[in-house]
Amino acid sequence: MEQSNAVPGGLAIKKREDSDRVIALCGNPNVGKSTIFNALTNLHQHTGNWPGKTVANAQGYCRHKERGYLLVDLPGCYSLQAHSAEEEAARDFLLSGSPDCTVAVCDATCLERNMNLVLQVLELTPNLIVCVNLLDEAKRKGVRVDLAKLSELLGTPVVGASARDGKGLSELMDEVEKLCHEPKPPRELPETDPEMRVHQAQWISEAAVSLEPQNRSISRDRKLDRILTSPLTGFPIMLLLLLGIFWLTITGANYPSALLSEGLFWLGDRIRDRFIYLGSPEWLTGLVCDGMYRTLSWVVAVMLPPMAIFFPLFTLLEDFGYLPRVAFNLDRCFKSCGACGKQALTTCMGFGCNAAGVVGCRIIDSPRERLIAMLTNNFVPCNGRLPMLISLITMFFVGAAGGLGASVLSSAMLVGLIALGLLMTLAVSKFLSATLLKGVPSSFTLELPPYRRPQLGKVIVRSIFDRTLFVLGRAASVAAPAGLIIWLLANIHAGGDTLLAHCAGFLDPFARVFGLDGVILLAFILGLPANEIVIPLIIMAYLSQGSLVELSDLTALRSLLIDNGWTWVTALCVMVFSLMHWPCSTTCLTIKKESGSWKWTAAAVAIPTVCGLILCFLIANACRLLGIG
Ligand SMILES: Nc1nc2c(ncn2[C@@H]2O[C@H](COP(=O)(O)OP(=O)(O)OP(=O)(O)O)[C@@H](O)[C@H]2O)c(=O)[nH]1
Numbered sequence: 001m002e003q004s005n006a007v008p009g010g011l012a013i014k015k016r017e018d019s020d021r022v023i024a025l026c027g028n029p030n031v032g033k034s035t036i037f038n039a040l041t042n043l044h045q046h047t048g049n050w051p052g053k054t055v056a057n058a059q060g061y062c063r064h065k066e067r068g069y070l071l072v073d074l075p076g077c078y079s080l081q082a083h084s085a086e087e088e089a090a091r092d093f094l095l096s097g098s099p100d101c102t103v104a105v106c107d108a109t110c111l112e113r114n115m116n117l118v119l120q121v122l123e124l125t126p127n128l129i130v131c132v133n134l135l136d137e138a139k140r141k142g143v144r145v146d147l148a149k150l151s152e153l154l155g156t157p158v159v160g161a162s163a164r165d166g167k168g169l170s171e172l173m174d175e176v177e178k179l180c181h182e183p184k185p186p187r188e189l190p191e192t193d194p195e196m197r198v199h200q201a202q203w204i205s206e207a208a209v210s211l212e213p214q215n216r217s218i219s220r221d222r223k224l225d226r227i228l229t230s231p232l233t234g235f236p237i238m239l240l241l242l243l244g245i246f247w248l249t250i251t252g253a254n255y256p257s258a259l260l261s262e263g264l265f266w267l268g269d270r271i272r273d274r275f276i277y278l279g280s281p282e283w284l285t286g287l288v289c290d291g292m293y294r295t296l297s298w299v300v301a302v303m304l305p306p307m308a309i310f311f312p313l314f315t316l317l318e319d320f321g322y323l324p325r326v327a328f329n330l331d332r333c334f335k336s337c338g339a340c341g342k343q344a345l346t347t348c349m350g351f352g353c354n355a356a357g358v359v360g361c362r363i364i365d366s367p368r369e370r371l372i373a374m375l376t377n378n379f380v381p382c383n384g385r386l387p388m389l390i391s392l393i394t395m396f397f398v399g400a401a402g403g404l405g406a407s408v409l410s411s412a413m414l415v416g417l418i419a420l421g422l423l424m425t426l427a428v429s430k431f432l433s434a435t436l437l438k439g440v441p442s443s444f445t446l447e448l449p450p451y452r453r454p455q456l457g458k459v460i461v462r463s464i465f466d467r468t469l470f471v472l473g474r475a476a477s478v479a480a481p482a483g484l485i486i487w488l489l490a491n492i493h494a495g496g497d498t499l500l501a502h503c504a505g506f507l508d509p510f511a512r513v514f515g516l517d518g519v520i521l522l523a524f525i526l527g528l529p530a531n532e533i534v535i536p537l538i539i540m541a542y543l544s545q546g547s548l549v550e551l552s553d554l555t556a557l558r559s560l561l562i563d564n565g566w567t568w569v570t571a572l573c574v575m576v577f578s579l580m581h582w583p584c585s586t587t588c589l590t591i592k593k594e595s596g597s598w599k600w601t602a603a604a605v606a607i608p609t610v611c612g613l614i615l616c617f618l619i620a621n622a623c624r625l626l627g628i629g
């Protein structure tokens, strides 16, 4: 049986059975709540080494000793006096009284700061378990926590854990079971005044924590911070790291991409033979094999390898704790444009997926700055657009010949494009904060988390299965129907010409003003559900118009594009337009949901599109005037 009841905090609790117990996981940001939640529920909440990843309550189911538990992962908060939307979500859920038991997750390396929240929750409910997490890190830093003493002082069960290695979780669930099935009677605790609580927290943690004198890892963190966040070295290192990531992505993806497309096309031919053998009518063979299957193969071959390399590399940096340092470096730039430095974090999330970046904007407290961050998130290319940019750079600017020089040049061009996107983000943020969204930038404190050694194997597996295959699945589910539409457009005749020719012809004069053509613009329009399918659609459309060539590699693709009138100027305009045009439909719907307004959603569509069109117009016409391209 499934039972559902809405509770404050924006979450409808869905129990499988009446006897299921509800467990809330609360705690300061970045202490490992979602890691514990994922380990117990086998779900995939976003984890990473920076505060503020979880922005809304999430729930998952787990069984322990034949009993069912519903776990609720709450956004991190420092206190129950909610200052931001996600703190409010956490507080409302705890105050609603629906959890049977609350687990307060603490960071063993800085217990004192965590104690404040623990004491506040304790005033709210006696059914509390304190989970002291990150014990492995504490050990490395010479911090020792006396768990028994802590339990005695707090009067609640205390469990130690290293959640990332799965240690202590079974003990935690044992305590949860005990507490859920023998709940403590409510006790009347007077509400402590905040200053008293601070002293109490200090006193408790001093009594329970002992420090070994030498502490090399803290001084190592400081040294590293001095290099990574200094005004002199911070920016060049950021650019070099980005260059390195793209270089690895481009060089690493080349060979598997070619292999995949060869394999998939070979399979396509076999499927076609089978269709013919079974006597399928020509239109059906064309529809399935040339329309749906081909588009799908292109999406898989072009997207899978770069994504399978880019995502793990990016996640490694995220888990290492580099992203907040990027935010720190870019803070001054964003602030001088009237926006919030935390926007750097949401911009980074946009690299994975713009919709995720938009949801992540909840970490920005001021509504004005949050809106600016949402409206400009699309200026960073998401993973659906990166492979397209990479293949165009390879085909038109570097040559598919390969070699170290070529791949470094490709990466440098990509970094240049991303720098352009970032510049546009800043320029548009400045424009918005001077016009429609006037205001003074608010100050914020962004905690720089300790550097953590990422778990290489786990990161690779997690980013391939959780992220790459998810994004690919979404793209593929759109690619097949889009392939079908383009095939139908290319094969249904009206008035002596195909529908595709009519549509492309209609758009052509307008598109040419901006250095594009009708087919390209049509592909961008049909690519609204997912950017990944734009290039496959362009290929399909050109192929259906002319002779059918076997497109086994980028050289063949380049000839196809050149045969259809492309020059490097066209490629440049397509790249710029890909960087700056309307967000995909998922991102648009997310912006509507987050901003609650169709007006701002329309602005989020119009702003990048207008910027892209202006830039393309300038590029195309400057080249035309100068007689180049
Ligand atoms: N060394 C170590 N790292 C851990 C442990 N538990 C979690 N982490 C890492 O700590 C970071 C933060 O973990 P999350 O689970 O995302 O933290 P959270 O409390 O959900 O964070 P927010 O949602 O931002 O409040 C991640 O990089 C984890 O891999 C642990 O026991 N040991």
Ligand SMILES: [Mg+2]
Pocket (backbone or CB within 6 Å): 033, 034, 035, 046, 047, 053, 054, 074, 075, 076
């Ligand atoms: Mg979390």
